[in-house]
Amino acid sequence: MNFDLPEETREMCDMVVRFASRDLQTSDTFDADDFRRRWQLAGKQGIVGASVPSAYGGSGLDAVATAAVMEALGYGCRDTGFAFSAAAHLFAAVMPIVEFGTEEQKHRLLPGLSSGEHIAAHCVTEPEAGSNALQLQTRATRSGEHYLLNGSKCFTTNAPVADVFVVQAATTPGGGFFGLTTFLVAAGTPGLTVGQRYDKLGLRGSPMADVYFDQCAVPVTDVLDGEGSGAGIFATSMRWERTCLFAAYLGAMKRVLDSTIDHVRQREQFGTPIGGFQSVSHRVVDMMARHESARLMLYKAAQGLADGRDDExxxxxxxxxxxxxxxxxxxxxxxxxxxxxxxxxEAETLLRDAVPSRILSGTNEIQKNNAARALGLGSRAAARR
Ligand SMILES: Cc1cc2nc3c(=O)[nH]c(=O)nc-3n(C[C@H](O)[C@H](O)[C@H](O)COP(=O)(O)OP(=O)(O)OC[C@H]3O[C@@H](n4cnc5c(N)ncnc54)[C@H](O)[C@@H]3O)c2cc1C
Known part of the structure; x- marks a missing residue:
C-alpha cells in the first residue's frame, strides 16, 4: 500500500493552499458580496467544480484527488464556513446532477456551477423531518407538464446566495424510499422564497436559511432521474459529502495542530517552553494521532468512492x-x-466550526444506525439518512 498522494495531486494541493491563504481570507462577519467574490475566485481555481467531469466545465478529479483539494482548501482558508459551503454545493447539489442528470440538464447547469458563476443549495431537511429524512412533508403534485411544490425546508446551506436549489419532495406521501423525487429549481422561480440568514455557533462564513415553496411550478424536465428516485440520489450524494466534505475539516485540523505545536514551543512558563511538560507534549501527540487516524479512514472511504464500491x-x-x-x-x-x-x-474558531460537524450530513448517531444496519444489526425500521 502506498499512502502518499501522487506528485501531481500534491502539487495541485500546494497551489490550492497558496491560493486559499492569499485570496479567501475574510472577517468573521458574513458579507454576501464578498462571499460571491471569493466564490468566483475559487471557481477560477477549479475548486467548486473539482469532481465535475471536464466535459461539463469541471476539473474532472476522482474522489481521492477531490478529497485532497478539499483538505488543502480547509488548510489554506481560515474561513472553514466558506470551505464548507463550497463542499456542500459540490457534493450535495452538483454531484447529483453529474451522476443522475440528463445530458440536457448537465450541459445547461454544470458549466456555471463549476466555474464559480452559480451557487447551489440542497434542500432536504424540514422542521418535522431531520434525521428521519424519508418522512418529508413537502409535496410535489403533478399538474400537466409541471410539478407544484408546497412545503418548507430548513437549515439549507447556501440558501441566501443560491442560484439553483436541488430539492427533495414527496411525490408519493408515505411511499418510503420510493416516495421521494428530486427537483432542480432555479432561484427566482415564482413560489420559492428564502428566509432570513441564521446566525450560528460555528461555520459562520457559510450562509444558511429556510426555504419555502408555495405552489412553486417546476417543469417535468427539471426532475432529476425520474419520479421516485429521490432517496437513492440523496443516499449517493451523502456518500460524497460524508467523505470529501469532511476532508475540509482535516485541513482545518492540521492547520490548527501546526499552530498549536508552534505555540507550545514558544510559550514559556516556569522558565521553559510549555511543550517540555509531558502532559502538554502528550496532548499534542494525542491530537496528532486523532487527526492522522481520521485522515486514513477518510482517504480509505474516498478510494472506495473512486473505485465505485457500494459501501455505506x-x-x-x-x-x-x-x-x-x-x-x-x-x-x-x-x-x-x-x-x-x-x-x-483559530483554535476557538475550529472548536465552534467542529461542533456542527457532528450534526450535519446526518448526525453521528444516525451514522452509527446506518453502519449497524449495513452489518445486519438493529431494527429494520431504523431511520436512514
Ligand atoms: C451547519 C449545518 C448545515 C446544514 N446544511 C443542510 C443543508 O444544506 N441541507 C439540508 O437539507 N439540511 C442541512 N442541515 C440539516 C441537517 O442535515 C440536520 O440538522 C440533521 O440531519 C439532523 O436533523 P435535526 O437537526 O432535525 O435533528 P433531529 O433529527 O431532531 O435529532 C436530534 C437528536 O436526536 C438524535 N436522533 C434522532 N433520531 C435518532 C435515531 N433514530 N437514533 C438515534 N438518535 C437519533 C440525533 O442524533 C440528534 O442527536 C444542516 C445542519 C447543520 C448543523
Whole structure:
C-alpha cells in the first residue's frame, strides 16, 4: 500500500493552499458580496467544480484527488464556513446532477456551477423531518407538464446566495424510499422564497436559511432521474459529502495542530517552553494521532468512492471519526493556549466550526444506525439518512 498522494495531486494541493491563504481570507462577519467574490475566485481555481467531469466545465478529479483539494482548501482558508459551503454545493447539489442528470440538464447547469458563476443549495431537511429524512412533508403534485411544490425546508446551506436549489419532495406521501423525487429549481422561480440568514455557533462564513415553496411550478424536465428516485440520489450524494466534505475539516485540523505545536514551543512558563511538560507534549501527540487516524479512514472511504464500491460503512465511519476528532482537537488546541484560546483565534474558531460537524450530513448517531444496519444489526425500521 502506498499512502502518499501522487506528485501531481500534491502539487495541485500546494497551489490550492497558496491560493486559499492569499485570496479567501475574510472577517468573521458574513458579507454576501464578498462571499460571491471569493466564490468566483475559487471557481477560477477549479475548486467548486473539482469532481465535475471536464466535459461539463469541471476539473474532472476522482474522489481521492477531490478529497485532497478539499483538505488543502480547509488548510489554506481560515474561513472553514466558506470551505464548507463550497463542499456542500459540490457534493450535495452538483454531484447529483453529474451522476443522475440528463445530458440536457448537465450541459445547461454544470458549466456555471463549476466555474464559480452559480451557487447551489440542497434542500432536504424540514422542521418535522431531520434525521428521519424519508418522512418529508413537502409535496410535489403533478399538474400537466409541471410539478407544484408546497412545503418548507430548513437549515439549507447556501440558501441566501443560491442560484439553483436541488430539492427533495414527496411525490408519493408515505411511499418510503420510493416516495421521494428530486427537483432542480432555479432561484427566482415564482413560489420559492428564502428566509432570513441564521446566525450560528460555528461555520459562520457559510450562509444558511429556510426555504419555502408555495405552489412553486417546476417543469417535468427539471426532475432529476425520474419520479421516485429521490432517496437513492440523496443516499449517493451523502456518500460524497460524508467523505470529501469532511476532508475540509482535516485541513482545518492540521492547520490548527501546526499552530498549536508552534505555540507550545514558544510559550514559556516556569522558565521553559510549555511543550517540555509531558502532559502538554502528550496532548499534542494525542491530537496528532486523532487527526492522522481520521485522515486514513477518510482517504480509505474516498478510494472506495473512486473505485465505485457500494459501501455505506466507510463514509459513515469517516464522517464520525473526522467530526469527533475535530471537536476534541479544537478543545485540546484551546486548552493548550490557556486564556488566549478562548479569546478568539483559530483554535476557538475550529472548536465552534467542529461542533456542527457532528450534526450535519446526518448526525453521528444516525451514522452509527446506518453502519449497524449495513452489518445486519438493529431494527429494520431504523431511520436512514
Ligand atoms: C451547519 C449545518 C448545515 C446544514 N446544511 C443542510 C443543508 O444544506 N441541507 C439540508 O437539507 N439540511 C442541512 N442541515 C440539516 C441537517 O442535515 C440536520 O440538522 C440533521 O440531519 C439532523 O436533523 P435535526 O437537526 O432535525 O435533528 P433531529 O433529527 O431532531 O435529532 C436530534 C437528536 O436526536 C438524535 N436522533 C434522532 N433520531 C435518532 C435515531 N433514530 N437514533 C438515534 N438518535 C437519533 C440525533 O442524533 C440528534 O442527536 C444542516 C445542519 C447543520 C448543523
Amino acid at each position: 460503512i466507510g463514509p459513515a465511519l469517516a464522517k464520525i471519526m473526522v467530526s469527533e476528532a475535530a471537536v476534541q482537537l479544537g478543545l485540546d488546541a484551546v486548552q493548550l493556549r490557556g486564556a488566549l484560546g478562548v479569546l478568539g483565534g
